[in-house]
Amino acid sequence: MYLYIVAGLVLLVSLCFSREKTVRSLKIAARRFIKILPAFILMLVLVSVALYLVPDEVISHYLGGRNIFIDVILASSLGSITFMPGFIAFPLAGILLQKGVTYMVIAAFTTTLMMVGVLTVPIEKAYFGLKVTVIRNVIGFLIALTAAVIIGIAFGEIL
Amino acid sequence: MKRSTIITVFIIAGYFVFLGVAWLMGYNPGQQIWHNFTSFAVEMFKILPGAFILIGLFEVWVKRETVEKHLGEKSGFKGYLWVILLSGTLVGGLYLAFPVAYSLYSKGAKLSVIFTYLGAAAICRVPMTVFEASFLGIKFTVIRWLVSLPLVIITSMLLGNYLARRGYKLSAGE
Structure with a gap:
């Protein structure tokens, strides 16, 4: 909610300085919002279907560790194709940790979750075009894998 | 259409x-x-409404020269530091970082800074990091930052400079 406190205060200050500019800023806000709205709705469509196909239980079921490297690949794939706000993802990561899942696998999952967004492609594509969107997400995937491996080393799980 | x-x-x-x-x-x-x-x-x-109201106010009040000076072609390394700090304030998810990135870009921020913004927004949003550290420990978070932030900056520079040379431009979101 602090977003609205900030937005409200800034709006008020803006109004004190210039009524005309404030009206213009609201028009820009509305125009930008409406323009990107279809992409947002498409993202919600994808998220709702993906969440049905890959619920939390599936994630915790499949990351129950036989081979750590297979788990890392699996975790990073799941992290890339799902979408979760932090207040759901990290409690889930905490549960996984208690179940004995390694830090490396959890890192692969949470880091790809944050850095790679297959489901947000509709929005990213609208601004950046498909090619750059794909490049950026592939780079994010590789960085996430690197971070996971180094976390694995730091926690003594591999090497 | x-x-x-x-x-x-x-x-x-x-x-x-x-x-x-x-x-x-x-x-x-x-x-x-x-x-x-x-x-x-x-x-x-x-x-979304709150975020877009702030984007609208940003567009109207923040001068192009200010953004250009701090995040533009001549901003140097400081530009990356500023934009990483800025990314920490992002609320919601990465889906909101794209319209914000577009606003920065349209005000003259350079491409490598824009890509750093997106990468850093995924890595060090403050509310998310607090969650992460409390469930997985500070050590986990610190290592993840130390590894991924430099990689994000380096890859953003490479990608940004490459695309800038090829005359790449963002579109207004359609």
Whole structure:
């Protein structure tokens, strides 16, 4: 909610300085919002279907560790194709940790979750075009894998 | 209308037709998908109006020269530090970082800074990091930052400079 406190205060200050500019800023806000709205709705469509196909239980079921490297690949794939706000993802990561899942696998999952967004492609594509969107997400995937491996080393799980 | 817009409209329409039929026939997965849709839509639409109001105010009040000076072609390394600090304030998810990135870009921020913003927004948003550290420990968070932030900056520089040389431009979101 602090977003609205900030937005409200800034709006008020803006109004004190210039009524005309404030009206213009609201028009820009509305125009930008409406323009990107279809992409947002498409993202919600994808998220709702993906969440049905890959619920939390599936994630915790499949990351129950036989081979750590297979788990890392699996975790990073799941992290890339799902979408979760932090207040759901990290409690889930905490549960996984208690179940004995390694830090490396959890890192692969949470880091790809944050850095790679297959489901947000509709929005990213609208601004950046498909090619750059794909490049950026592939780079994010590789960085996430690197971070996971180094976390694995730091926690003594591999090497 | 652009072809991609037509495809988007078709997918969305098909989705709602599917949900309608599922509802009429009492098909359970349809109801679960609808439940997912509404709960995420509510979360997102709580944030979007406030965020876009701030974007609008930014567009009107912040001078192009200010953004250019601190995040533009001549900003040097400081530009990356500023934009990483800025990314820490992002609320919601990465989906909101794209319109913000576009606003920065249209005010003269350079491409490598824009890509750093997106990468850093994924890595060090403050509310998210607090969650992470409390569930997985400070050590986990610190290592993840130390590894991924430099990589984000380096790859953003490479990608940004490469695309800038090829005359690449962002579009206004359609």
